[in-house]
Amino acid sequence: MKEISLYTIAFLGGIFLAVQAGFNSQLGNYLKQPVFAVVVTSFGSTLFGILLACLLTKKAPTTTLLVNVPWYLWFAGALFSMLGISFYFYTIPKLGISKVIVLGLCGQLLFSFLAGNYGWLEVPVELITPKRVLGIGAMIIGILLLNMK
Structure with missing residues (x-):
């Protein structure tokens, strides 16, 4: 049963990303600037992420744990996320x-x-x-x- 649940969550994640791409490409069209739409979306994602973390997390990461994270891991995912989402926002209205x-x-x-x-x-x-x-x-x-x- 656990594997089916994981497959379902992954499948839903794909649906949510497609829905997100549609809404956010509309935002990029309205703003006439896909990168600014990514900034707005990222800010909203941050707010929702903080809310979800507060609801689901029993204990915050320790300072020691945070300091031991390699510096590039704080930014690399965000960079690729911003680029990937920007590419989507730019190409969805055209393709x-x-x-x-x-x-x-x-x-x-x-x-x-x-x-x-x-x-x-x-x-x-x-x-x-x-x-x-x-x-x-x-x-x-x-x-x-x-x-x-």
Whole structure:
């Protein structure tokens, strides 16, 4: 049952990211500036994150724990998040949400395929196998079919 719950949460996360992309591309259109829309969205995410952390966290991280975090981990995820979201905000009004999400998913799949195989970013190793190559190939064919006119 635990695995099904995790799959469901991951699936819902994908839906939420697609919904988020649609709303935030509208915000970027209204503001005529996708990067400013990312700033507004990030501020809102920070507020919701603080609220959720206060509701769900029993104990805050200690100062010792915070000081031991490598300096780049405080900023690297935020940089890639800002760039990825900005790219989405910029391209959704031009290409449409389904194409952007499908192309973004393709990028995520290919990167995660390599990162998993080599253990990049300290993720669990998932070696490239013929079955996984076939699966990625099927996804890429699907992406091409979805984007054909």
